[in-house]
Amino acid sequence: MQKKILIVDDDTSFGMMVSGFLKKKGHDSVLSGNVSGAVDHLKKGTFDLVLTDYRLPDGTGMDVLEKSKQFSSNTPVVLITAYSEIRVAVDAIKKGAYEYITKPVNADELLHVVTKALKNNRKNPSSNSEYISGNGEEARRMEEHIRLVAPTEVAVLIQGESGTGKEYVARRIHQLSNHADAPFVAVDCGALTPEIASSELFGHIKGSFTGAVDNKTGHFESVGRGTIFLDEVGNLSYEVQVKLLRAIQERKARRLGSNTEFTIEARIVAATNDDLRNSSMNGSFREDLYHRLNEFQISVPPLRARRDDLLKYANYFREKAAAEFGKEIEGFSEAVLGIFERYEWPGNLRELRNVVRRSVLLTQGDFVEKASIPPELEIPSVKTDQELNLSDARNATEKQMIEEVLVKTRHNKSETARLLGMDRKTLYNKMQKLNIDY
Structure with a gap:
């Protein structure tokens, strides 16, 4: 059965290429170049899937996600983002995105994610309930x-x-x-x-x-x-x-x-x-x-606190990906394992699964080599002193602003949140983080 897909990307040539590719796979698609155009399409019709770039002229893919959930809470949304924006992608998953794909987009990976998203409904998730007990x-x-x-x-x-x-x-x-x-x-x-x-x-x-x-x-x-x-x-x-x-x-x-x-x-x-x-x-x-x-x-501990189980999970995802893509891959090279061990994995198991699946897709030999994994995994995640100082400065400025508005509103939290352009929950979290008296 033909599925209807909304593609949101300001790169017209890329959007048309994706649209043509999906059409060859039997899907109908509508292309929009910005958030406002996507919203118009969402208002007018129902889509089986929304595929959106993160960076758009009048907003971001998060805006598209929010509007899509508003008009149809069960429509899966897949975000396309640069790997350097992995934390954005993780946040998108937290806010209801079905999945994310990193650039440059690989055609096989795109088709795999699209097919999987169309088969699954977030209201009635996949029956795949596999659970792996760790060793740590x-x-x-x-x-x-x-x-x-x-x-x-x-x-x-x-x-x-x-x-x-x-x-x-x-x-x-x-x-x-x-x-x-x-x-x-x-x-x-x-x-x-x-x-x-x-x-x-x-x-x-x-x-x-x-x-x-x-x-x-x-x-x-x-x-x-x-x-x-x-x-x-x-x-x-x-x-x-x-x-x-x-x-x-x-x-x-x-x-x-x-x-x-x-x-x-x-x-x-x-x-x-x-x-x-x-x-x-x-x-x-x-x-x-x-x-x-x-x-x-x-x-549930984060992956960075479960180093003893990292290889077990990586191999599990490797075997599943190899079966999906019809490949025979024996394992990871020593260089790749070293990079995996040093990386902090901010996206936890979901990020590890995506990295392994993508690397398996790109691998031509018997082992996953360094050339098949995103180069960003080798960038140290430890902040420099300068970055820490900038962070402290931003926190100090934000704390002063919140305290000034609290005084102005006589500590009315709802009014303070409104004036600062945030919801009450966000305000409370910031007050706690910045040690502001309630």
């Missing part, structure tokens, strides 16, 4: 905690940086639980706007609000006695937090516009890369909801 001390401790809590009905909060594999941990808990024979449904809370969150979680009945043309079953109802995974739960609006708390406490909920309650039987597992404890203390996340979700906490 922290990995063994995490596995022990998973096995301890899985058979219980205790609510679990999974804490960890973006890309560390929190959903895989949640699926592991589901597999070892008494709910394993029922569905596992992952909900990307970061992609839920306040306007659609209640409908997505609890459903609605026809006519309950403008645009509700049919009845809709929410995730809590559709999952039955399965497991519902609330990813990036810290991004839920305060209003939705209240509804979620009530539903968890009463184990009952209602569709929007309905007077009939349904029983919640699901096992609840949540995840975040924020410090929800601090968020609950400063008021940006409900403290009572935090305690409801955090009956047991599992911390």
